[in-house]
Amino acid sequence: MTSVPPPDVIRCAYAELVVTDLAAARWFYVDLLGLVVTAEEPDALYLRAFEEYLHHSLVLRQGETAACARLAYRVRSAAEVDRAEAYYRALGVRVERVPAGATRGIGEAVRIEDPLGFPVEFFFDAEHVERLTQRYDLHGAGAISRLDHFNVVTPDVPAAQRYYEGLGFTVSEDIEDAAGTVYATWMYRKPTVHDIALTGGDGPRMHHIAFATHERSQILHLCDHLGAARRPDMIERGPGRHGVSNAFYLYLRDPDGHRIEIYTHDYYTGDPDNPVVRWDVHDNQRRDWWGNPVVPSWYAEASTVLDLDGTPRALQERTEAREADVTIGADGFSYTRAGEAPREFKLGNQV
Numbered sequence: 001m002t003s004v005p006p007p008d009v010i011r012c013a014y015a016e017l018v019v020t021d022l023a024a025a026r027w028f029y030v031d032l033l034g035l036v037v038t039a040e041e042p043d044a045l046y047l048r049a050f051e052e053y054l055h056h057s058l059v060l061r062q063g064e065t066a067a068c069a070r071l072a073y074r075v076r077s078a079a080e081v082d083r084a085e086a087y088y089r090a091l092g093v094r095v096e097r098v099p100a101g102a103t104r105g106i107g108e109a110v111r112i113e114d115p116l117g118f119p120v121e122f123f124f125d126a127e128h129v130e131r132l133t134q135r136y137d138l139h140g141a142g143a144i145s146r147l148d149h150f151n152v153v154t155p156d157v158p159a160a161q162r163y164y165e166g167l168g169f170t171v172s173e174d175i176e177d178a179a180g181t182v183y184a185t186w187m188y189r190k191p192t193v194h195d196i197a198l199t200g201g202d203g204p205r206m207h208h209i210a211f212a213t214h215e216r217s218q219i220l221h222l223c224d225h226l227g228a229a230r231r232p233d234m235i236e237r238g239p240g241r242h243g244v245s246n247a248f249y250l251y252l253r254d255p256d257g258h259r260i261e262i263y264t265h266d267y268y269t270g271d272p273d274n275p276v277v278r279w280d281v282h283d284n285q286r287r288d289w290w291g292n293p294v295v296p297s298w299y300a301e302a303s304t305v306l307d308l309d310g311t312p313r314a315l316q317e318r319t320e321a322r323e324a325d326v327t328i329g330a331d332g333f334s335y336t337r338a339g340e341a342p343r344e345f346k347l348g349n350q351v
């Protein structure tokens with residue numbers, strides 16, 4: 001902890017992913033997902049969703065090894081970038097101040113290796129570009145409106161929660177058990193369910209980046225589009241309705257295996273007394289409200305993250321119980337209505 005006040009974070013703002021085949025990634029993110037190309041270079045794409053007016057919310061950069069190179073938060077003013085620098089220098093983590101343009105379209109920024117091992121950037125100034133909210137002539141049937149959240153894998157969820165609480169984030173929901181083990185936590189700065197989800201597991205790894213649509217029909221269109229492209233294998237999990245967040249969801253894997261969630265219909269969390277929702281890890285509606293099982297890859301796989309030199313981070317193993325180990329008997333395979341003995345397999349699901 002430090003006596004230096006934290007920067008005033010507004011929201012999650014952009015991610016930078018390393019992809020091994022930029023053309024293949026372009027098909028997935030632009031031709032399929034419909035993200036808008038703000039700028040294009042031989043080895044990089046700067047993409048945004050239709051309601052976004054900052055230069056980008058996703059950077060795809062050609063590289064040898066697929067990885068997450070950066071998770072960026074926007075702060076409320078240029079002065080808050082200075083405060084971020086002071087806060088993290090006081091925390092004693094690696095801090096770099098970069099000039100405007102270090103990332104195309106982004107102003108002066110502070111980059112850190114955060115206490116959880118993630119490459120994180122704080123910025124305020126960014127180039128404004130056309131906001132395409134009402135350019136319905138450009139929206140496809142699967143139009144994506146904005147970046148919604150990051151989900152990261154980290155071994156010690158309570159420690160990660162404490163770090164983010166120090167940064168001014170608030171818990172909206174979590175998954176825990178009767179012994180007090182916390183398996184995952186959702187935390188926000190913008191008044192929705194989360195800007196960051198902390199998923200218990202070997203980390204640091206990036207679990208997914210999520211974009212929001214306005215309508216469930218847009219998510220269903222993306223599934224149909226993948227079918228038409230004969231690429232339904234890019235659908236990892238869903239479509240479905242989450243228990244946590246109540247959002248309608250779809251998880252896709254991009255050509256490099258990076259997980260992208262398309263998400264809609266979560267809820268407002270902006271009042272100071274917003275109630276925290278706590279889920280029992282043995283409630284098999286927690287991750288899918290309809291009780292459908294979470295596919296094993298969703299628990300097991302996540303993207304490598306890089307340090308500020310671009311070197312992949314070594315992983316620290318989770319030492320507490322792992323959700324996939326404690327819920328296989330409840331993840332769509334049994335019912336957990338209070339007082340009822342767990343049943344066998346949920347109809348239609350077999351291990």
Ligand SMILES: O=C1C=CC(S(=O)(=O)O)=CC1(O)O
Nearest residue numbers: 151197242243244245286287
């Ligand atoms: O955004 C999310 C909201 C809810 C869930 S969960 O699978 O319902 O826990 C996962 C998630 O973190 O991707």
Ligand SMILES: [Fe+2]
Nearest residue numbers: 151197210261
């Ligand atoms: Fe998510």
